[in-house]
Amino acid sequence: MMNNIKKPTILITNDDGYFAPGIRKLISIMRKLGRVIVVASDQPMSGMGHAITIKTPLRIKTVCKEQDYEEYICNGTPVDCVKLGEQVVLKGKPDLLVSGINHGSNASINVIYSGTMAAVLEACIDGIPAIGFSMLDYNHDADFSHVDNYIENISKSVLKNGLPIGVCLNVNLPAFSNEPIKGIKICRQSHARWVEEFDSRHDPRGAVYHWLTGRFENDDAGEDTDQFALENNYVSIVPVQYDLTAYKSIEIIKSWNLEEE
Numbered sequence: 001m002m003n004n005i006k007k008p009t010i011l012i013t014n015d016d017g018y019f020a021p022g023i024r025k026l027i028s029i030m031r032k033l034g035r036v037i038v039v040a041s042d043q044p045m046s047g048m049g050h051a052i053t054i055k056t057p058l059r060i061k062t063v064c065k066e067q068d069y070e071e072y073i074c075n076g077t078p079v080d081c082v083k084l085g086e087q088v089v090l091k092g093k094p095d096l097l098v099s100g101i102n103h104g105s106n107a108s109i110n111v112i113y114s115g116t117m118a119a120v121l122e123a124c125i126d127g128i129p130a131i132g133f134s135m136l137d138y139n140h141d142a143d144f145s146h147v148d149n150y151i152e153n154i155s156k157s158v159l160k161n162g163l164p165i166g167v168c169l170n171v172n173l174p175a176f177s178n179e180p181i182k183g184i185k186i187c188r189q190s191h192a193r194w195v196e197e198f199d200s201r202h203d204p205r206g207a208v209y210h211w212l213t214g215r216f217e218n219d220d221a222g223e224d225t226d227q228f229a230l231e232n233n234y235v236s237i238v239p240v241q242y243d244l245t246a247y248k249s250i251e252i253i254k255s256w257n258l259e260e261e
Contacts, residue, residue: 008095015115022101097123100133190225192218
């Protein structure tokens with residue numbers, strides 16, 4: 001009887017490239033839950049945000065096709081990967097989109113720049129339940145051995161319960177340590193920011209070039225934020241929406257009487 005139950009279709013992508021250990025870990029977890037389709041970029045795409053490719057052709061290469069598992073790489077951005085996965089590979093919507101596991105935090109303002117979360121938001125725009133997973137460890141050889149149960153349980157819950165229309169999840173996981181993760185906190189995005197600087201140099205021909213640098217500053221002392229959760233060894237889950245309307249400001253702007261002569 002159980003063999004007749006249809007497996008959910010899960011689309012996977014990331015922004016670190018198809019070869020990153022984070023996506024390999026995510027694939028191994030998702031293969032326990034359903035039919036897995038991977039569409040990932042052939043190169044790192046960190047910081048690409050919601051970029052799409054419109055000036056060059058997109059190409060897909062098949063890596064493997066087997067029972068309940070297919071893997072493809074392409075030359076596009078994470079958002080391109082979602083579009084190609086849905087419209088070209090699947091020719092329909094998956095039951096779930098998961099992106100990651102990103103090597104590094106996507107908490108707080110990082111969600112704006114993140115290619116990992118851009119893929120999640122793209123799926124959300126198209127009505128697909130979607131989750132972004134990131135871990136607070138930027139090393140290529142990061143240890144992901146402590147996150148399996150959290151990723152599996154969160155994914156199972158979304159497959160079972162769905163998500164509100166227009167909402168997706170930004171999940172950040174603490175780095176591996178000697179102390180076990182304390183649990184999960186459902187929280188808000190911390191009001192933090194990057195203070196940016198440019199390291200300006202001269203090339204051998206004397207022309208000036210610039211490297212973007214900076215530091216992350218968090219002045220938000222709230223204990224209900226994703227930054228607080230991570231700093232205290234909790235998994236943070238922030239419900240995210242693509243509707244950027246500042247609803248509380250609508251009446252304020254209306255009060256300006258903009259049509260008065």
